[in-house]
Amino acid sequence: MSAAPATSPRPPLVILGAGYAGLTVAEEVHRRSKGSIPIVLVDRHPIHVLRTELYEVGEIAAARGDAARWMVPLGRVFDRTSVTVHQGTVESIDLARSVVRVEGAELPYGSLAVCLGNVAAYYGVPGASEHTHNVYRLSGAQRLGRELIDIERASTDLKGERRPRVVVVGGGSTGTELAAEVATTAWGKLTGSAVRPPDVYLLSGSLPFLAGFPPRLIEHARRILHEIGVTIIHGLNVVNVEANRVHLEDGSILASDATVWCAGVEAPAVVRTLPVPHGKGGRIATEPTLEVPGHPGVFAVGDVAEFRDPTTGMLVPGTAQAALAEARVAARNIVARANGAEPEVFRYRERGVIVALGVGRGAGTLGRVTIWGSPARLLKHVVERGYSRAAEHGETSQLL
Numbered sequence: 001m002s003a004a005p006a007t008s009p010r011p012p013l014v015i016l017g018a019g020y021a022g023l024t025v026a027e028e029v030h031r032r033s034k035g036s037i038p039i040v041l042v043d044r045h046p047i048h049v050l051r052t053e054l055y056e057v058g059e060i061a062a063a064r065g066d067a068a069r070w071m072v073p074l075g076r077v078f079d080r081t082s083v084t085v086h087q088g089t090v091e092s093i094d095l096a097r098s099v100v101r102v103e104g105a106e107l108p109y110g111s112l113a114v115c116l117g118n119v120a121a122y123y124g125v126p127g128a129s130e131h132t133h134n135v136y137r138l139s140g141a142q143r144l145g146r147e148l149i150d151i152e153r154a155s156t157d158l159k160g161e162r163r164p165r166v167v168v169v170g171g172g173s174t175g176t177e178l179a180a181e182v183a184t185t186a187w188g189k190l191t192g193s194a195v196r197p198p199d200v201y202l203l204s205g206s207l208p209f210l211a212g213f214p215p216r217l218i219e220h221a222r223r224i225l226h227e228i229g230v231t232i233i234h235g236l237n238v239v240n241v242e243a244n245r246v247h248l249e250d251g252s253i254l255a256s257d258a259t260v261w262c263a264g265v266e267a268p269a270v271v272r273t274l275p276v277p278h279g280k281g282g283r284i285a286t287e288p289t290l291e292v293p294g295h296p297g298v299f300a301v302g303d304v305a306e307f308r309d310p311t312t313g314m315l316v317p318g319t320a321q322a323a324l325a326e327a328r329v330a331a332r333n334i335v336a337r338a339n340g341a342e343p344e345v346f347r348y349r350e351r352g353v354i355v356a357l358g359v360g361r362g363a364g365t366l367g368r369v370t371i372w373g374s375p376a377r378l379l380k381h382v383v384e385r386g387y388s389r390a391a392e393h394g395e396t397s398q399l400l
Helices: 020-033 057-063 138-158 173-184 187-191 215-227 320-338 374-392
Strands: 013-016 039-043 047-049 071-073 083-087 090-094 099-102 105-108 111-114 165-169 199-205 230-234 238-242 245-248 253-255 258-261 295-300 353-356 362-366 369-372
Touching: 013 020, 020 039, 020 111, 020 320, 057 138, 057 173, 057 187, 071 374, 111 320, 138 187, 138 258, 165 173, 165 253, 173 199, 173 215, 173 230, 173 353, 215 230, 215 353, 215 362, 215 369, 295 320, 353 374, 362 374, 369 374
Parallel strands: 013 039, 013 111, 039 083, 111 295, 165 199, 165 258, 199 230
Antiparallel strands: 047 071, 090 099, 099 105, 238 245, 245 253, 353 362, 362 369
């Protein structure tokens, strides 16, 4: 009797990106499959970055290179699991061949989760990419923090002529949180000298300030920003950026010692060029199961996905809260596909939102309740620390 032919190993689930979505998909699939599904998690770095906390540029600057608070080592998270961490940059995704190319190496997959996050969108504005900072990556937040310290130190030589000026472009949550943080950071303590706090300008552009947020939250946020000295300029888009000047569409020019771009994001180029349906900013317009149309078993999760809730008809926001919710459903659907079961439809329910508004301040909503001031900031801190601890212990799929 001849021996039975050896069965080939199951092709792995390949997850692209170790952000909020990718980390949670990996943890949840491992837990639900009890390690039976091999998982390869691909990221450029061997760490998970707490990206929603990168507006804390003052604290990041104070850390002086020790950014461990904002990083979770992937090796620690996935020790003794079915997850293999593969460090490298994703170069292409071949949906026809079920292969991902990572720095010259081809990784075949049985199922795929695209969780590559987003990058800054400059909308063709001349000089924007060359002359602005952004805080969409930890390295960008570190560079901004260092430059702000240098600017504050240099301001002692101005002999009171003027305060340094920081211009933040974009009146969404990222720009708002960053502007408030810069305005309230004790820069004198960081520089070790008597410095003047910066003037902070927040440009909301054509989109309304904090567009899409509850009206009462917007009202409180606007009032707090006024109290801490942030000047909001409404309704004027940036048309050009130079090294120390920002040009607005009405012809006015703002001098700027540091300009930060928070005006919008888009999917990375490797996602935008995929031959699949796309939404705004090159995001993948997914099926109700979070799968890529025409490609069962291939999922787009988090910031790379555009999902319209079938119940409300509204687009799901590009927030960490939404990414975590999507990741849990995508993980269940990956396991379901592996077991020959039907995947479920994703439905999103907002559990509340909090915007940090400087040191010790914030504004938020929990259901129909609006909170602001120090209680809001404290709650945001508790949520952020809770997520960080869960990430380190491989338990983000159990949050909420």
